[in-house]
Amino acid sequence: MALAKDTGFLLRKIPYSESSFILKAFTREHGLLTFMAKGAKQPKSRHHGLLDPVLHLQFLFPAFSRSDIRILGEVSLMRDFPGIREDIVKQGLSCIFSEILLRYTPSESDSSQFHDLLLAAQEGLESSSSERTVLQAKLSAFLLGYCDISGFQPQFQNCVRCGSALSGSNIPFLMDRGGPLCASCQRAEPATFFLRENIVRWLDAIQTGGEVPAVGRTDAWRAEEFLLSYLGRHTGGEKNLKSVAVWHELLGDA
Numbered sequence: 587m588a589l590a591k592d593t594g595f596l597l598r599k600i601p602y603s604e605s606s607f608i609l610k611a612f613t614r615e616h617g618l619l620t621f622m623a624k625g626a627k628q629p630k631s632r633h634h635g636l637l638d639p640v641l642h643l644q645f646l647f648p649a650f651s652r653s654d655i656r657i658l659g660e661v662s663l664m665r666d667f668p669g670i671r672e673d674i675v676k677q678g679l680s681c682i683f684s685e686i687l688l689r690y691t692p693s694e695s696d697s698s699q700f701h702d703l704l705l706a707a708q709e710g711l712e713s714s715s716s717e718r719t720v721l722q723a724k725l726s727a728f729l730l731g732y733c734d735i736s737g738f739q740p741q742f743q744n745c746v747r748c749g750s751a752l753s754g755s756n757i758p759f760l761m762d763r764g765g766p767l768c769a770s771c772q773r774a775e776p777a778t779f780f781l782r783e784n785i786v787r788w789l790d791a792i793q794t795g796g797e798v799p800a801v802g803r804t805d806a807w808r809a810e811e812f813l814l815s816y817l818g819r820h821t822g823g824e825k826n827l828k829s830v831a832v833w834h835e836l837l838g839d840a
Contacts (some may be wrong), residue, residue, distance in 0.1 A: 595704055599637055605628055606625060612687050618687070619647070619656060622655050622656070624658075626658075674836060676711055676714075747760075748768060759778065
């Protein structure tokens with residue numbers, strides 16, 4: 587039997603029987619895969635301690651399968667992220683990264699870029715502080731990176747209709763066209779979302795790699811709401827991400 591080897595992350599672990607798990611994994615070369623981890627619940631299993639969604643792993647599995655579920659062979663550790671594993675708030679944010687890839691699954695042809703996006707997000711989260719605004723910026727950066735790879739990256743600098751500079755404290759945004767409107771163009775084309783000027787500056791700085799200005803938690807929530815709505819608009823419908831609600835509880839926002 588021909589075997590394949592690929593790196594990736596576990597996105598979900600589902601109990602299957604008294605001894606096994608069904609695993610959803612996102613891999614660099616194969617995209618989203620479903621594995622059967624036989625006997626993984628047993629204390630002496632060769633998979634014991636490795637089936638953690640935070641870990642960067644290498645999987646060995648059948649290259650071809652008649653079923654959507656492949657039998658998982660070997661698993662080896664590529665990189666641990668103890669700074670995430672030991673911080674429950676960071677764990678919560680890491681779960682959002684995973685659920686986004688699970689619910690808005692990219693095509694296999696783009697899997698290497700999305701794998702690298704997730705790896706970079708985990709590496710950045712590992713070394714970051716646990717300050718609320720820092721973590722909220724990490725989520726916005728991940729969502730913007732997803733949009734960029736997918737080909738519908740928004741822009742926040744000029745009017746999407748006429749190209750002129752933006753003005754005003756409440757900036758209208760056209761979801762379908764991926765950009766804001768100036769005050770003049772707003773009268774001709776109704777907006778689908780409104781963002782405060784400081785939120786627009788914050789998102790633009792995150793996207794372009796500039797110095798990120800400080801924002802309050804309410805504005806960061808609004809940016810998150812906007813990006814999730816924008817992602818849903820361009821991927822066939824916004825999904826209810828349970829991990830987002832859990833993370834808000836961990837932040838004390840519920």
